[in-house]
Amino acid sequence: MSVSTGSAKDHVLIFDTTLRDGEQCPGATMTLEEKLEVAELLDVMGVDVIEAGFPIASNGDFEAVSLIAQRVKNAVVTGLARAISVDIARAGEAVRNAARPRIHTFVSTSPIHLEHQMRKSEEEVLEIITTTVAQARNLIDNIEWSAMDATRTPIEYLCRCVDAAIKAGATTINLPDTVGYATPDEYRAMFKAVRERVPNADKAIFSAHCHNDLGLAVANSLAALEGGARQIECTMNGIGERAGNAALEEIVMAIRTRGDVLPYETRVESTMLTRASKLVAAATSFPVQYNKAIVGRNAFAHESGIHQDGMLKHSQTYEIMTPESVGVSKTSLVMGKHSGRAAFRNKLTELGYELGANQFEDAFVRFKELADRKKNVYDEDIEALVDQNLATANDRIKLVSLSIVAGTRGPQRATMKLDVDGRIVTEEQEGNGPVDATFNAIKALVPHEAALELYQVHAVTEGTDAQAEVSVRLTADGRSVTSRAADPDTLVASAQAYLGALNKLVARGVRVHAHAAE
Numbered sequence: 394m395s396v397s398t399g400s401a402k403d404h405v406l407i408f409d410t411t412l413r414d415g416e417q418c419p420g421a422t423m424t425l426e427e428k429l430e431v432a433e434l435l436d437v438m439g440v441d442v443i444e445a446g447f448p449i450a451s452n453g454d455f456e457a458v459s460l461i462a463q464r465v466k467n468a469v470v471t472g473l474a475r476a477i478s479v480d481i482a483r484a485g486e487a488v489r490n491a492a493r494p495r496i497h498t499f500v501s502t503s504p505i506h507l508e509h510q511m512r513k514s515e516e517e518v519l520e521i522i523t524t525t526v527a528q529a530r531n532l533i534d535n536i537e538w539s540a541m542d543a544t545r546t547p548i549e550y551l552c553r554c555v556d557a558a559i560k561a562g563a564t565t566i567n568l569p570d571t572v573g574y575a576t577p578d579e580y581r582a583m584f585k586a587v588r589e590r591v592p593n594a595d596k597a598i599f600s601a602h603c604h605n606d607l608g609l610a611v612a613n614s615l616a617a618l619e620g621g622a623r624q625i626e627c628t629m630n631g632i633g634e635r636a637g638n639a640a641l642e643e644i645v646m647a648i649r650t651r652g653d654v655l656p657y658e659t660r661v662e663s664t665m666l667t668r669a670s671k672l673v674a675a676a677t678s679f680p681v682q683y684n685k686a687i688v689g690r691n692a693f694a695h696e697s698g699i700h701q702d703g704m705l706k707h708s709q710t711y712e713i714m715t716p717e718s719v720g721v722s723k724t725s726l727v728m729g730k731h732s733g734r735a736a737f738r739n740k741l742t743e744l745g746y747e748l749g750a751n752q753f754e755d756a757f758v759r760f761k762e763l764a765d766r767k768k769n770v771y772d773e774d775i776e777a778l779v780d781q782n783l784a785t786a787n788d789r790i791k792l793v794s795l796s797i798v799a800g801t802r803g804p805q806r807a808t809m810k811l812d813v814d815g816r817i818v819t820e821e822q823e824g825n826g827p828v829d830a831t832f833n834a835i836k837a838l839v840p841h842e843a844a845l846e847l848y849q850v851h852a853v854t855e856g857t858d859a860q861a862e863v864s865v866r867l868t869a870d871g872r873s874v875t876s877r878a879a880d881p882d883t884l885v886a887s888a889q890a891y892l893g894a895l896n897k898l899v900a901r902g903v904r905v906h907a908h909a910a911e
Contacts, residue, residue: 402652402656402657402658403623403656403657403658404623404657404658404659404660405618405623405624405625405648405657405658405659406441406442406598406600406623406624406625406659407439407440407441407442407624407625407627407641407644407645407659407660407661408440408441408442408444408600408602408624408625408626408627409435409440409442409443409444409626409627409628409629409641410444410602410626410627410628410633410638411431411435411628411629411632411641411673412428412431412432412443412444412445412446412457412461413444413445413446413447413473414444414626414628414633414634414638415628415629415632415633415638415673415677416428416446416677417633417634418632418633418634418637418677418679419873420677420678420679420866420873420874420875421632421677421678421679421875422677422872422873422874423676423677424676424897424900425453425456425457425460427676428445428446428457428461428676429457429460429461429464430672430676431629431669431672431673431676432445432461432464432465433464433465434665434668434669434672435468435629435669436465436466436467436468437662437665438661438662438665438666438669439467439659439660439661439662440468440641440660440661441468441469441624441659441660442468442469442470442471442495442624443461443465443468443469443470443471444471444472444473444497444626445457445458445461445462445470445471445472445487445488446458446461446472446473446487447472447473447474448472448473448474448480448483448484448486448487448488449474449475449477449479449480449483449484455483455486455487458470458472458484458487458488459486459487459488459490462487462488462489462490462491462494463490463491465491465492466492467492468493469491469493469494469495469535470488470491470492470493470494470495471488471494471495471496471497471535471537472484472485472487472488472496472497473497473498473499474496474497474498474499474529475498475499475500476498476499476500476521476522476525477525478525478528480498481496481498481525481528481529481532482528482532484496484497484498484529485529485532485533488533489532489533493535494533494535495533495535495536495537495565496529496532496533496535496536496537497536497537497538497539497567498525498526498529498536498537498538498539499538499539499540499541499567500518500521500522500525500539500540500541501518501540501541501542502518502540502541502542502543502546502550502551502554503541503542503543503545503546504545504546504547505542505545506541506542515550515553518554519553519554519557522538522554522557522558522561523557523560523561524561526538526557526558526561526562526563527561527562529562530561530562530563534564535564535565536562536563536564536565537563537564537565537566537567537600538558538563538565538566538567539566539567539568539569539600539602540554540555540566540567540568540569541569541571542569542571542572543567543568543569543570543571543583544568544569544570544571544572544574544575544579544580544583545572545574548583548586548587548590551568551583551587552586552587552590552591555568555587555591555594556591556592556593559591559593559594559596559597560593563597564596564597564598565597565598565599565600565624566587566594566597566598566599566600567599567600567601567602567624567626568583568584568587568599568600568601568602568617568622569601569602569603569604569626570601570602570603570604570610570613571602571604572604572606573603573604573605573606573607573609573610573635573636574606574607575603575609575613576609576613577609577612577613577615577616578616580601580603580613580616580617580620581616581617581619581620582620583620584599584601584617584620584621584622585620585621587599588620588621598623598624599617599621599622599623599624600622600623600624600625600626601613601614601617601618601622601624601625601626601639602625602626602638602639603617603626603638603639604633604634604635604636604637604638605631605633605635605636605637605638605639606635606636608636610631610637610638610639610640611639611640611643611644611647613639614627614639614644615644615647615648615655618655618657625639625644626638626639627639627640627641627644628640628641629641629642629669629670629673630642630670630673630674630679630681630685630688631643631685632673632677632679640685640686640687641661641666642666642669642670642686642687642688642719643686643687644659645659645661645663645666646663646666646686646687646714646718646719649663649714649718650713650714663718663719663720664717664718664719664720665720666687666688666719666720667688667719667720667721667745668720668745670687670688671688671745671776671780674780675780677875678864678874678875678876678877678893678897679875680864680877687719688719690773692719692721720745730761730764730765732760732764734757737756737757737760738753740772740775741753741756741775741779744772744775744776744779746779748779756778756779759778760775760778763778763860763881766858766881771853771854773853773854774853774854774860774879777853777860777862777879778860778879780877788892788893788896789813789814789896789899790811790812790813790814790839790892790895790896790899791811791812791813791892792809792810792811792812792885792888792889792892793810793811793812793817794809794810795807795808795809795810795831795884795885795888796808796809797827797830797831797884799826799827804823804824804830805823805824805825805826805827805829805830806821806822806823806824806830807821807822807823807824807827807830807831807833807834807884808820808821808834809821809822809831809834809835809838809888811835811838811839811892813838813839818838819838820834820837820838821834822834822836822837827884828848828884828887831884831887831888831891832845832887832891835888835891835892835895839895841869841895841898841904842869843867843868843869843894843895843898844867844868844869845865845866845867845891846866846867846868846873847864847865847866847875848863848864848865848887849863849864849865850862850863850864850883850886850887853879858881859881860879860880860881860886861879861880861881861882861883861886862877862878862879862886863877863878863879863883863886863887863889863890864876864877864890865877865887865890865891865893865894866894867891867894867895867897867898869898872898874894874897874898875894876890876891876892876893876894876896876897877890877893878890878893
């Protein structure tokens with residue numbers, strides 16, 4: 394597995410850990426169905442390795458990894474395991490039916506981790522590496538070993554650990570910047586030093602896994618390639634613990650766009666990046682920031698008069714890549730109440746949505762209702778209503794109607810009707826403002842102990858008739874979930890977002906009770 398560093402384009406393996414490291418981001422937990430949908434799209438998109446989860450974490454995680462392993466057709470499917478015998482056995486069992494299975498095991502190597510977390514000596518950790526990697530290799534031929542906190546590990550000891558892992562059977566060596574501490578020059582030098590000093594380094598592929606605590610995850614990942622790494626571990630939209638991981642879409646497009654200084658290539662079909670970004674954002678209820686590179690709403694938007702003038706004369710004056718290359722259409726059709734099904738279907742295709750017949754009809758009805766209430770319907774409006782329609786299709790608790798009494802005289806009151814598992818329940822509640830009254834009505838109709846951690850409102854587009862997009866985060870029984878909803882009426886959007894989060898908690902086993910129908 395020797396690695397070429399010559400001028401010819403080398404293949405870089407893209408290792409996606411959205412379903413494992415990405416899901417560890419607080420509030421980003423996905424359902425089994427959502428995980429399967431994301432995994433299948435990543436496979437079709439050309440990702441080389443899919444880290445499907447942490448099988449020992451829970452029975453749900455084990456089931457998800459097992460089903461993904463069975464369904465994925467092309468990519469390697471791996472499950473993460475600590476350097477513990479039971480973890481490795483569980484991971485091996487979870488991925489054993491994959492067409493291309495891998496076990497990914499890790500152990501800390503830095504002095505601060507060994508002293509305060511592992512409470513082991515360097516020699517004890519070396520023995521753990523040899524034993525656990527050998528155990529994994531006896532189960533599956535494809536083994537990845539990671540040195541957690543590699544960038545804060547003395548290079549001499551790191552080399553001893555890597556040598557031991559390769560001798561025990563590791564075929565991929567990951568040297569992660571676990572805490573996002575390194576700079577590009579340091580990270581490049583670390584890979585170069587390890588590959589030069591470890592005698593059997595040519596028997597393994599080296600991998601980079603960078604966190605974004607200092608905003609350097611992508612830069613460090615690309616620097617690792619110069620140091621000899623040929624696998625990059627990343628996530629869609631850069632989601633992940635703390636400040637997130639290196640963003641897959643940024644890695645892929647940097648390599649594609651700057652081939653003059655990055656002589657590498659990937660198998661990822663870049664025209665599917667926007668679609669994958671939207672799917673992950675919807676599944677995790679984590680919105681993509683407007684100015685996010687590659688997949689953000691403003692990535693190909695130009696408002697400055699100077700920029701617009703340049704774009705009209707030649708697109709490359711202010712765009713270094715085409716919107717089409719990442720799955721974005723340059724055309725911006727203004728949709729309105731006179732638009733028909735054909736135009737609406739075409740717009741959905743442009744935006745990357747593929748809906749079934751019933752989903753399309755539901756979305757079209759909601760679009761018409763929105764168009765009657767707004768002068769102009771923008772792409773962002775359509776994305777918001779379709780994402781909400783898809784997210785609530787299987788909800789057990791649905792909003793039927795909401796009436797609000799508000800103003801200076803008070804008290805503010807909300808009259809709400811819900812459909813709970815097919816039963817219609819009604820309630821009227823007062824509150825300290827219309828939003829509080831709305832949420833009190835939900836709590837009265839569906840009693841629960843969930844705590845409201847976040848309530849956030851922003852406009853989807855400009856203007857007084859803009860849709861309000863509301864984000865709500867609820868926590869119960871140690872679970873934290875986030876949901877978004879959009880509607881021209883801020884209070885309706887608030888109710889929908891709260892119910893969306895409540896439905897996610899119900900789907901994760903949190904018990905609630907509905908009042909008798911009235």
